[in-house]
Amino acid sequence: MAASGAKYGIMTSHFYWVGAMPAMVFVGLFMMPFYYGSRARSVPEYLKLRFDEKTRGLNAITFAIMTIFSSGISMYALAKLFELVLGWSFHGSIILSAVIVLVYIFLGGLTSAIYNEVLQFFLIVLGFLPLVLLGLKDVGGWSGLTAKLATVATNAGFEPGAWTHSWKYMDSPSHNPMGMEWFGLVMGLGFALSFGYWCTDFLVVQRAMAAGSMTAARRTPLIAAVPKMLMPALVILPGMLAIGLHASRGGFLPIGDDGQPNYNLAIPMMLAHYLPTGLLGLGLTALMASFMSGMAGNVTAFNSVWTYDIYQTHIRPGQTDAHYLRVGHAATVFGIVASVLAAYSATRFNNILDMLQLVFSFVNGPLFATFLLGMFWRRTTGHGAFYGLLTGTITAALHYGLTLPRGAVPGIKGGFLGAVLHTYPSEMALNFWTALFAWTGCFVATLLISLFTKRTKTDDELRGLVYSLTPRIQEGSMPWYKRPVTLGVAILVVSTLLNVIFW
């Protein structure tokens, strides 16, 4: 996130205020009842209950690939940190992070994971806050930062305010560093990517399982959304400060092989620049905590999807619990080894968030269309969902294979199908449009195929899985200010205000 703060400026806040906030409110108000009511253990399992076994299998496979990439990217970031701060080789650092995560997962369970997450949250807030305060003081407050970033923007050929206004320069892709216009951003990021990500987030489903009541389950994503609103101050600002200093003092960020500054190192460089011995330790711990939680969460998710949704269902059903436990442990080890490979592929991107969103656009973009139709239209069939999902993923691959971000050579960054039909101004623009194409492909295909195939599940089987067949929740006895709806509306109002302030 800090890397994007440096590369794209305050527009990165769209990931929070346009992306995460509305999506999390939607999850709390509309999706949670299905998860909680159906008692599904994972997203693929919900798909099995709602559709059929093959839809679950397909989703389980793409989901497993996605978790490997996500954890590989965190591993890359952690290894880079070791390399930079302790001066170790990148290869050694990767192996060390792999071992740490392995130990961490084998020792902990779900409860310890939740405790850890709370601790990590406070650690990140209290570890980064002094850095942001010192950095802001150094550049002369928000106005000083604006002045420095104006130089950055004009050097890159944009209007002076391009790094410090989140919406003003969104009229055309050529006016802002992200290379997006408002429609692609709102639909691609706000709708397809964010809703797809948060609605099918493994942790959300897990929390729903652990919650004591329907109201508690619905309130969880809403409460989680509150700190998310303020995260930009902690994670995007350091990136903006770093690029501001890079421009005004020169050489703050190291230059990568492609001649661009390596944005991924924004936070580590800031830590090393401002924090003295003592507080530096706290800052580094906070940074490690954030990577560690990302890695562990994804490897755990990989482990359970592989064990429950692939192995137990398709490969060897009907074994003892002890057998599945052993398979789970083996899956953890395999997941970590695969993450190491993914970490090496992350070295090709100068901003790891670009790569992460690329993976999400393949998996989450189409999945959200399937969920939307499945939850709100009872006529959606199993065949429709399966082939729709397949179409969506293929659409994403085609789009990715035929387009290219500006200045990149065909290959891992797209354009591998020979012809390049369109060139996007940035990697992020390419990702958003990939997600949008994937979503549309899946939506249309699911709709058409469902109309031409027979339903295999009766209304009775779909009770609690489809909106129109689920009894309305009665919350009449609760005072209005305790209802999830009130909280959801409040969150939306505040994020709208934030968008207006940083217009």
Added chain:
Amino acid sequence: MRLDVRFPIGGMFTIIGAMLVIYGLVSPAAVYERSLGINVNLWWGLVLLVFGLVMLAFAVRAMRPRPPV
């Protein structure tokens, strides 16, 4: 019995805060050149210490049995 999550949080930040405050008191001023001449170890250590103690206080208060109303 479930452990109140405020115990580990409070305990951890109290210890880190105390360490930073002590280090901030004994460390030479030259260390703080990079942090704009401010003794951030001392000040941020105090912030963490207070935060940790408040968390601990809440956790202890929640443990006491409430008198029946």
